[in-house]
Ligand SMILES: [Zn+2]
C-alpha cells in the first residue's frame with residue numbers, strides 16, 4: 001500500500017488543486033441543496049452548533065438560520081466564496097485534522113467529500129474524525145442518566161456506484177475508483193470561447209459500503225438511504241461497552 | 242474570525258487535543274474589524290448555553306475587551322411564539338453579546354496553540370488550519386467521555 005504522504009500528494013493534485021482552479025465556475029453551478037441535507041439541517045434543535053466539513057461554496061449555510069455552522073474546506077478559494085454567509089464561520093482545514101475538541105458539537109454534515117479520499121483507510125479516518133467531534137452517545141452504564149437525544153449526529157453523503165440512469169451511467173460491478181472530468185467553458189476576449197478539462201478523483205460507493213465504513217469507524221447508523229445517484233447515512237457515535 | 246468561533250476551535254494537532262493548554266487558542270498580532278451582522282436575539286439566547294464562557298473571557302481579555310466573570314443569564318424564549326418580549330436589561334446584554342461575539346472580527350493575525358506553539362495564520366478573516374504533513378498524524382481518542 002502507498003504511504004500516507006503519497007496518498008496526500010495524489011489527492012493534492014487530483015482533488016484540491018482542481019477545486020482551487022475550478023472554484024468560481026464550480027460554485028456558480030452549486031446552489032440547490034439536496035433534500036436530505038435540507039431535512040437534516042432543519043431538524044436540528046435551535047442553537048445547535050456544528051460543522052460543514054468540505055463546505056465548498058457554502059450552499060448549506062443558508063438552510064437553517066437558527067443554527068451556527070463552522071464550515072471548512074481544503075480550498076481557500078471556495079472558503080472565500082462561502083464566507084459571505086453570515087453569521088457562520090468559514091475556515092481552511094483538512095478533514096483528517098479538524099481543529100475542534102472531541103465530543104464538543106451537536107452535528108456534522110459532510111456532503112460529497114469522503115469520496116474524494118483515495119484509500120479506504122483515509123476514508124475511514126475522515127469518518128472517524130467527524131464522529132469524534134460529536135457529543136457522544138452515553139455508554140450502557142450511563143444510558144439511564146443521560147438524555148440520548150443530546151448525542152451529536154453526522155450526515156454523510158457520497159457518490160454512488162449504482163447510477164445507471166445518470167449521465168455517467170456507472171453501475172454495480174464497475175470500477176469504483178474513477179477520474180471524473182470537469183469541463184470548464186471560458187469566454188475570454190483574447191481567445192473567444194474555449195474549454196478546459198480538469199479531472200477529479202472519486203471513489204464511488206457501492207450499496208452498503210458507507211454503512212460498513214461508518215460502523216468500522218466507531219459509528220452507529222441510525223438512518224440511511226439513496227438520493228439521486230448518492231448514498232447517505234445519518235450516524236451517532238457507538239456507545240462504549 | 243469571530244470571537245464566537247474561538248469557543249469551538251482548538252489545535253488541529255492530534256496530540257494537543259488532550260491537553261487543556263490547547264483550548265482556547267490565543268490570538269497574536271490581531272487586527273480587529275467591526276462587521277455588521279443582523280441582530281438576532283433568539284439566535285444568541287439559543288447559542289449561549291453551548292458557549293464555553295471561560296474560553297470567551299480569555300479570548301476577549303487578550304483582545305482588550307472587558308467581559309463579566311460569569312456567563313450572562315438570559316431569559317428563556319417561548320419557542321412557539323414568533324414575537325419575543327425582552328426586558329430592557331436583557332436587551333442591553335444581548336446587544337453587547339452580539340457586538341462582542343458576532344461582530345468583532347479578527348481580520349489579520351494568528352491563532353496560537355498554548356500546548357505546541359503552532360501558529361495558524363488568519364488572512365482576510367479566514368484562519369488556515371492546514372498542518373505541515375509531519376504534524377498531521379492520525380490518531381483517535383477513546384470513546385466514552387463520561388467515565
Ligand atoms: Zn460511560
Ligand SMILES: [Zn+2]
Pocket residue numbers: 252253254257263354355356357358359
Ligand atoms: Zn497544538
